[in-house]
Amino acid sequence: MLDPVARVRRFNRAVTSAVGALDSSFLGRGRPLGAARVLNAIGHGRSDVAEIRDYLGLDSGLMSRLLRSLEDEGLIETAAREDDARRRMAKLTRAGRREFAAYEALSNAQADGILAQHSQAEALLAAMDLIASALTRERISLDEVDPQSEEARYCLGEYYAELGRRFKQGFDVSLSRDPDAKDMRRPRGTFIVAMSDTLPIGCVGLKGTDHGYAEIKRLWVAPAARGLRLGRRLMDAAEAAARGLGITLLRLDTNSALPEAGQLYRSTGWREIPRFNDDPYPDLFFEKQL
Amino acid sequence: MLDPVARVRRFNRAVTSAVGALDSSFLGRGRPLGAARVLNAIGHGRSDVAEIRDYLGLDSGLMSRLLRSLEDEGLIETAAREDDARRRMAKLTRAGRREFAAYEALSNAQADGILAQHSQAEALLAAMDLIASALTRERISLDEVDPQSEEARYCLGEYYAELGRRFKQGFDVSLSRDPDAKDMRRPRGTFIVAMSDTLPIGCVGLKGTDHGYAEIKRLWVAPAARGLRLGRRLMDAAEAAARGLGITLLRLDTNSALPEAGQLYRSTGWREIPRFNDDPYPDLFFEKQL
DNA sequence: AACTTCATCTGACTAAAGTCAGATATCATG
């Protein structure tokens, strides 16, 4: 009754029928699923035909016919690419945008329906985030971004909110040595965000200093992404970036209220050292020679 | 970035591709999905042809042909039912059992694979339970069972474990007035279990007494099923059963460490009354006239 | 016994999805 594999399989059954229900509601728009999928891919901003084909896993002949049927319906227009006339681009016509909006409305209504009948929607969403991150694990990408980009700011906001919850005395960003964004841009440093299908789920900053070392800052993994060993992947990426920048010594500070962080550092070659700054929050300090 | 609907849809995408991957691994056994589904339904103990057809939503013509193709492969045998020769029963042959086991192995391997790459498998499983319960909400059935049945004993075990976690002083079943199972069987009372696709996710007991009232006992909802208003459904079912047994007055006791229970009682017509027993755990007592 | 109802099966059909070999046009390169 409590066999883990049986629980996963119960989940599979539940989810298969929910997904099937969405598919049938799509059929209600009088178009086969294949054509609907292509239309939706285009609506979601994919325009390169080869890219869509690859994304949907379609044969080139089938893809060509599906495009033709959407064109005959007046929903899309295709044109050869200017820089390479072999490739084609597809885009929605006005009617296509209307039809795409109708599919979006169906998807949104289904999502809404699931949420609406649950009185603890936030718990349900957290569970969905956790599972989505676990299932798309191999597709999580680590991207270097500007520390002031939307993705980076979202991660930092979540990071500060979490420190506020975990520190007994709360957390006030303005009291911490807020790293100048400039120091986390190349060539002094960098900022790395982990993305799972458009959702940022983790980050780490590498901050250059003038003291002969660089600092690791703002290591954060979204609650939904914990257990995927993403913290380690982010640290590896930050260390690799540091090596690429010619940095040979790294330091970081952390707090004993974040035991999983301390454990990660200890298990990956970091050595505890005495306090090296007067920031009020950290009480643990580490160093690593690259 | 945090729109709830967008989060549900990200979940949908993640799960669709995982389900699709399992389907393609099933195709690897050289049999179309339709036939594989029928074989698996039979392997999972469904033998009545009409029941399988209904479960899989198949047309009778299609069903007949799929059965024939499995028979031609030597995987199943069908026979008319003894009590009604119009109906047919299907069962696996030896080769069919082997083939079914191969499908089971694929399903189990997929489930294992998801779990294995996650270092916090219990959190992942809890999330899956939550979602499976939410998605199969309409298919949750309330069944009257014997209080000593496997399902009932599972629920009670979970219930006691939860009390142990929630009461500051812990919980020891032997100190509580353990209701005699006889008192929770018809005609004195009953025991109701909420089932979601073979998994018990909640229970409630109606216990007859000789004092002119019956008691509601052991109301429990699995953590994964909270938010589905299952507590209320269980209470409604228990009250309906009480009415059917000619009971006109109900009492129950609870503890202020379970605030959601107290709130449920207050909002459904229960009236707080003075202590009516000397059980050491409860500190809140309610009564309801039917 | 004659009827209606029911579960299953058969034949004839359609739609959708997918496969594959070549045709066509364009691009990159020596």
Added chain:
DNA sequence: CATGATATCTGACTTTAGTCAGATGAAGTT
């Protein structure tokens, strides 16, 4: 500019899924 690589398209085909009308035989009803 000839050559090979690349992206898309076309035609011919197969498989799978599904629909529907009617046949068959058994069960239930009057």
